[in-house]
Amino acid sequence: MVDSQSQLGFGFGFEQRIREGATLSLSSFLDQQPASAGLVPMVFEHADFAGRSAVLGAGTYTVLGEDQVGDDLISSVRVPAGWKVTLFTEPGLKGSSLVLTADLARLDGGFDDKVSSIKVEKG
Ligand SMILES: [Ca+2]
The missing domain is CATH 1.20.5 (Single alpha-helices involved in coiled-coils or other helix-helix interfaces)
Structure with missing residues:
Protein backbone atom coordinates (compact mmCIF):
# COMPACT_ATOMS: atom_id res chain seq x y z
CA MET A 1 0.00 0.00 0.00
CA GLN A 33 7.95 36.15 -32.84
CA PRO A 34 8.35 39.49 -34.66
CA ALA A 35 5.22 41.61 -34.81
CA SER A 36 5.07 41.08 -38.58
CA ALA A 37 4.28 37.42 -37.88
CA GLY A 38 0.96 38.53 -36.35
CA LEU A 39 -2.14 37.04 -37.85
CA VAL A 40 -4.24 40.17 -38.02
CA PRO A 41 -3.59 43.66 -39.49
CA MET A 42 -2.56 46.45 -37.13
CA VAL A 43 -2.52 50.24 -37.42
CA PHE A 44 -0.08 52.55 -35.60
CA GLU A 45 -0.14 56.17 -34.51
CA HIS A 46 3.43 56.87 -35.68
CA ALA A 47 5.69 55.79 -38.55
CA ASP A 48 7.79 52.61 -38.19
CA PHE A 49 5.03 50.83 -36.25
CA ALA A 50 5.43 53.05 -33.18
CA GLY A 51 3.08 54.83 -30.80
CA ARG A 52 -0.39 53.61 -29.96
CA SER A 53 -1.60 50.63 -31.99
CA ALA A 54 -4.81 48.77 -32.70
CA VAL A 55 -5.56 45.31 -34.07
CA LEU A 56 -8.13 45.34 -36.89
CA GLY A 57 -9.97 42.13 -37.70
CA ALA A 58 -11.81 41.68 -40.99
CA GLY A 59 -14.58 44.22 -41.32
CA THR A 60 -15.49 47.79 -42.14
CA TYR A 61 -14.49 50.67 -39.88
CA THR A 62 -16.55 53.62 -41.12
CA VAL A 63 -15.25 55.94 -38.39
CA LEU A 64 -12.04 55.58 -36.38
CA GLY A 65 -12.44 55.91 -32.61
CA GLU A 66 -9.87 55.32 -29.90
CA ASP A 67 -10.17 51.55 -30.42
CA GLN A 68 -8.76 52.08 -33.92
CA VAL A 69 -6.00 54.55 -32.79
CA GLY A 70 -8.18 57.51 -33.81
CA ASP A 71 -9.28 59.77 -36.65
CA ASP A 72 -6.49 61.40 -38.72
CA LEU A 73 -3.72 59.81 -36.63
CA ILE A 74 -2.58 56.61 -38.36
CA SER A 75 0.96 56.73 -39.81
CA SER A 76 1.94 53.08 -40.40
CA VAL A 77 0.15 49.80 -41.04
CA ARG A 78 1.05 46.14 -40.67
CA VAL A 79 -0.66 43.81 -43.16
CA PRO A 80 0.07 40.07 -42.74
CA ALA A 81 0.22 37.88 -45.86
CA GLY A 82 -3.23 37.09 -47.22
CA TRP A 83 -4.87 40.27 -45.94
CA LYS A 84 -5.96 43.43 -47.75
CA VAL A 85 -6.36 46.76 -45.95
CA THR A 86 -7.90 49.73 -47.76
CA LEU A 87 -7.40 53.16 -46.18
CA PHE A 88 -9.76 56.07 -46.87
CA THR A 89 -9.23 59.77 -46.14
CA GLU A 90 -12.91 60.41 -45.32
CA PRO A 91 -15.36 58.62 -42.99
CA GLY A 92 -17.72 56.03 -44.51
CA LEU A 93 -15.10 54.59 -46.90
CA LYS A 94 -14.98 57.83 -48.91
CA GLY A 95 -12.31 60.21 -50.16
CA SER A 96 -8.98 59.05 -51.54
CA SER A 97 -8.23 55.37 -51.04
CA LEU A 98 -5.04 53.32 -50.77
CA VAL A 99 -4.95 49.51 -50.96
CA LEU A 100 -2.27 47.74 -48.90
CA THR A 101 -1.36 44.04 -49.13
CA ALA A 102 1.96 44.33 -47.24
CA ASP A 103 3.41 46.29 -44.33
CA LEU A 104 3.86 50.02 -44.86
CA ALA A 105 6.21 51.70 -42.35
CA ARG A 106 5.43 55.25 -43.47
CA LEU A 107 2.26 56.50 -45.13
CA ASP A 108 2.92 59.20 -47.72
CA GLY A 109 1.72 62.80 -47.32
CA GLY A 110 -1.65 62.10 -48.88
CA PHE A 111 -2.57 59.59 -46.16
CA ASP A 112 -0.28 60.26 -43.17
CA ASP A 113 -2.49 61.52 -40.30
CA LYS A 114 -5.40 61.67 -42.77
CA VAL A 115 -6.97 58.18 -42.56
CA SER A 116 -10.61 58.38 -41.39
CA SER A 117 -12.07 54.98 -42.32
CA ILE A 118 -10.72 51.52 -43.14
CA LYS A 119 -11.85 48.32 -44.81
CA VAL A 120 -10.10 45.08 -43.79
CA GLU A 121 -10.47 41.92 -45.90
CA LYS A 122 -8.94 38.45 -45.60
CA GLY A 123 -8.05 36.10 -48.43
CA1 LIG B 1 0.39 59.88 -36.87
Whole structure:
Protein backbone atom coordinates (compact mmCIF):
# COMPACT_ATOMS: atom_id res chain seq x y z
CA MET A 1 0.00 0.00 0.00
CA VAL A 2 2.68 2.46 1.03
CA ASP A 3 4.73 1.69 -2.06
CA SER A 4 1.93 2.25 -4.56
CA GLN A 5 0.92 5.53 -2.90
CA SER A 6 4.42 6.92 -3.12
CA GLN A 7 4.65 5.86 -6.77
CA LEU A 8 1.42 7.68 -7.56
CA GLY A 9 2.69 10.77 -5.78
CA PHE A 10 5.93 10.70 -7.71
CA GLY A 11 4.16 10.20 -11.06
CA PHE A 12 1.85 13.13 -10.51
CA GLY A 13 4.61 15.52 -9.53
CA PHE A 14 6.72 14.52 -12.53
CA GLU A 15 3.86 15.11 -14.97
CA GLN A 16 3.18 18.52 -13.44
CA ARG A 17 6.78 19.57 -13.97
CA ILE A 18 6.63 18.45 -17.61
CA ARG A 19 3.43 20.38 -18.21
CA GLU A 20 4.75 23.55 -16.60
CA GLY A 21 7.98 23.28 -18.58
CA ALA A 22 6.09 22.84 -21.84
CA THR A 23 3.88 25.86 -21.13
CA LEU A 24 6.84 28.08 -20.33
CA SER A 25 8.70 27.09 -23.51
CA LEU A 26 5.64 27.73 -25.65
CA SER A 27 5.00 31.22 -24.28
CA SER A 28 8.64 32.30 -24.61
CA PHE A 29 8.61 31.00 -28.19
CA LEU A 30 5.55 33.12 -28.98
CA ASP A 31 7.06 36.22 -27.35
CA GLN A 32 10.04 36.00 -29.69
CA GLN A 33 7.95 36.15 -32.84
CA PRO A 34 8.35 39.49 -34.66
CA ALA A 35 5.22 41.61 -34.81
CA SER A 36 5.07 41.08 -38.58
CA ALA A 37 4.28 37.42 -37.88
CA GLY A 38 0.96 38.53 -36.35
CA LEU A 39 -2.14 37.04 -37.85
CA VAL A 40 -4.24 40.17 -38.02
CA PRO A 41 -3.59 43.66 -39.49
CA MET A 42 -2.56 46.45 -37.13
CA VAL A 43 -2.52 50.24 -37.42
CA PHE A 44 -0.08 52.55 -35.60
CA GLU A 45 -0.14 56.17 -34.51
CA HIS A 46 3.43 56.87 -35.68
CA ALA A 47 5.69 55.79 -38.55
CA ASP A 48 7.79 52.61 -38.19
CA PHE A 49 5.03 50.83 -36.25
CA ALA A 50 5.43 53.05 -33.18
CA GLY A 51 3.08 54.83 -30.80
CA ARG A 52 -0.39 53.61 -29.96
CA SER A 53 -1.60 50.63 -31.99
CA ALA A 54 -4.81 48.77 -32.70
CA VAL A 55 -5.56 45.31 -34.07
CA LEU A 56 -8.13 45.34 -36.89
CA GLY A 57 -9.97 42.13 -37.70
CA ALA A 58 -11.81 41.68 -40.99
CA GLY A 59 -14.58 44.22 -41.32
CA THR A 60 -15.49 47.79 -42.14
CA TYR A 61 -14.49 50.67 -39.88
CA THR A 62 -16.55 53.62 -41.12
CA VAL A 63 -15.25 55.94 -38.39
CA LEU A 64 -12.04 55.58 -36.38
CA GLY A 65 -12.44 55.91 -32.61
CA GLU A 66 -9.87 55.32 -29.90
CA ASP A 67 -10.17 51.55 -30.42
CA GLN A 68 -8.76 52.08 -33.92
CA VAL A 69 -6.00 54.55 -32.79
CA GLY A 70 -8.18 57.51 -33.81
CA ASP A 71 -9.28 59.77 -36.65
CA ASP A 72 -6.49 61.40 -38.72
CA LEU A 73 -3.72 59.81 -36.63
CA ILE A 74 -2.58 56.61 -38.36
CA SER A 75 0.96 56.73 -39.81
CA SER A 76 1.94 53.08 -40.40
CA VAL A 77 0.15 49.80 -41.04
CA ARG A 78 1.05 46.14 -40.67
CA VAL A 79 -0.66 43.81 -43.16
CA PRO A 80 0.07 40.07 -42.74
CA ALA A 81 0.22 37.88 -45.86
CA GLY A 82 -3.23 37.09 -47.22
CA TRP A 83 -4.87 40.27 -45.94
CA LYS A 84 -5.96 43.43 -47.75
CA VAL A 85 -6.36 46.76 -45.95
CA THR A 86 -7.90 49.73 -47.76
CA LEU A 87 -7.40 53.16 -46.18
CA PHE A 88 -9.76 56.07 -46.87
CA THR A 89 -9.23 59.77 -46.14
CA GLU A 90 -12.91 60.41 -45.32
CA PRO A 91 -15.36 58.62 -42.99
CA GLY A 92 -17.72 56.03 -44.51
CA LEU A 93 -15.10 54.59 -46.90
CA LYS A 94 -14.98 57.83 -48.91
CA GLY A 95 -12.31 60.21 -50.16
CA SER A 96 -8.98 59.05 -51.54
CA SER A 97 -8.23 55.37 -51.04
CA LEU A 98 -5.04 53.32 -50.77
CA VAL A 99 -4.95 49.51 -50.96
CA LEU A 100 -2.27 47.74 -48.90
CA THR A 101 -1.36 44.04 -49.13
CA ALA A 102 1.96 44.33 -47.24
CA ASP A 103 3.41 46.29 -44.33
CA LEU A 104 3.86 50.02 -44.86
CA ALA A 105 6.21 51.70 -42.35
CA ARG A 106 5.43 55.25 -43.47
CA LEU A 107 2.26 56.50 -45.13
CA ASP A 108 2.92 59.20 -47.72
CA GLY A 109 1.72 62.80 -47.32
CA GLY A 110 -1.65 62.10 -48.88
CA PHE A 111 -2.57 59.59 -46.16
CA ASP A 112 -0.28 60.26 -43.17
CA ASP A 113 -2.49 61.52 -40.30
CA LYS A 114 -5.40 61.67 -42.77
CA VAL A 115 -6.97 58.18 -42.56
CA SER A 116 -10.61 58.38 -41.39
CA SER A 117 -12.07 54.98 -42.32
CA ILE A 118 -10.72 51.52 -43.14
CA LYS A 119 -11.85 48.32 -44.81
CA VAL A 120 -10.10 45.08 -43.79
CA GLU A 121 -10.47 41.92 -45.90
CA LYS A 122 -8.94 38.45 -45.60
CA GLY A 123 -8.05 36.10 -48.43
CA1 LIG B 1 0.39 59.88 -36.87
